[in-house]
Amino acid sequence: MEITNRPLITFTDVSLGYGKKLILKNLNFDILSNDFLGIIGPNGSGKTTLLKGILGLVRLRSGTITSKASDIKFGYVVQRQFVDEVFPLTAREIVSMGRYRNIRLGRGLRKRDWECVNHALEIAGVSSIAHQTYRSLSGGQKQRVLIARALASEANILILDEPTNDLDIKGETQIMELIKKIHAERSVTVVIVSHLLHNIINYVKRLAFITRDRFFIEPVEEATKNNYLSEVFDCPVKVGEVSGKKVVVSNGSTD
């Protein structure tokens, strides 16, 4: 499904930061309906801060973030390393947390909530391990559980922070294929941060680049043709193709 030009979320002159430190300034961009937006930039450039800005977890220093749609529901997939890997909960219990927004205080999940949970487990391919403890799962399975939790919230914008960190090549591909499938089949807008460039450029439709003094968004084909990656990472980066997939290489020199 193609991106429409209908903006879901609009950033106007937005600056974000923590305390006295300004991390990102003067951001002007739209997240479009059915977008698949990848955010890349060097370490410490503010990728996660931008995600938190979208989610409303960081107070705006200036500017406005407006939403044109009335029913925006974010499904956040936190970095796996930021959740306690040994917490004594089952996969199903963790996915059920995605429903808590809809449940009144002091109440448990209703039949419809459990149906959503089971459906999300099924989409993420983790139904068979639903009753296993989270701590006993592999890295890839844990990531699927966290994605299932975001799906259980019936999100229409999926926000993923480094979803393929610390996974082997098979795990990386499986997770990216799952995200692609969710985007395509469920028309979910996806915003993803990853430092693994080959993952990003083979899947997303648009790329957002964050550098120390610049922020811009390009369609992924334009971005790879114009070699913006070298500018963003401040080193020679080339994009080639192997078996129809884009590969990213650096010659290692920063001269």
Add this chain to the structure above:
Amino acid sequence: MDLLIEIFSEPFIQVGLAASLILGGICAYLGVFLILKRIVFVGAALSQMAAVGLVVGHMIGHQIGLNLEALAFLFSVLGVLLFWLPVSDGSITKESLIGYTYIFASALAILIIAKDPLAEAENIDLFSGNILFVTRFDLFLISIISGLVFIVHVFFRKEFVFVTFDPTTAQTLKIPARFYDFLIYLTLGIVISVGIRSAGMLFIFSSLIIPAMIGMTLFQRLIWIFLASVISIWISSVFGIVFSYKFDLPTGPTISAANAIMLLICLFVKRFLLRSS
């Protein structure tokens, strides 16, 4: 059997047993959150803060019109705020702040006791407590406070677990994670301030830590961990009271020691017996 009947027919032991079951049970339940949040020494530091409240109350409480429990509560809440508020300067970690509070509060308590001759006599009680001397009014207070704290935890159970497991995602789902986090700390502070005078710091701190360790050693599901944790302190309380009566030992430390030995037995059973089976 005759010994058990003899011991538990004593009215003061019945009150002491009820206090240790209620106080130990609620501490064991709250302790699971301490372990899961990896802030076990918050229990020790808050106990010490409450102790400062008690000795301050002993010294000047009557002059300012506040009783011991009220001052213990105020100092606990002060500690709760200190640990709950974010540490803005990255040079100080939360862990070191907890350690600092423990040391400062301990030093303050010792210094105040040194200048209060009457409190000095009660110093040992502050640490090891004397749960068998709990009055019926104390038991009533402990029951009401523990019951209310338990009701709060049952009511917010799913929110408390969520914000302990993954506060950032909870916030994205419009769940006020910071508020629930504060409630967890606050309920902890309330229980500690109520229990510290009757049961002593050792009983409170050990009930917060060891039963939860037992639960986590034996089970992998949260509900069973809570249950095992509470049941373990109940069993230890019964054994502790019997042993302290029979061998004339201080009750709080005997219960704590029984609980600690129970953890060793559980580790042994899990490592050698369950593995071989």
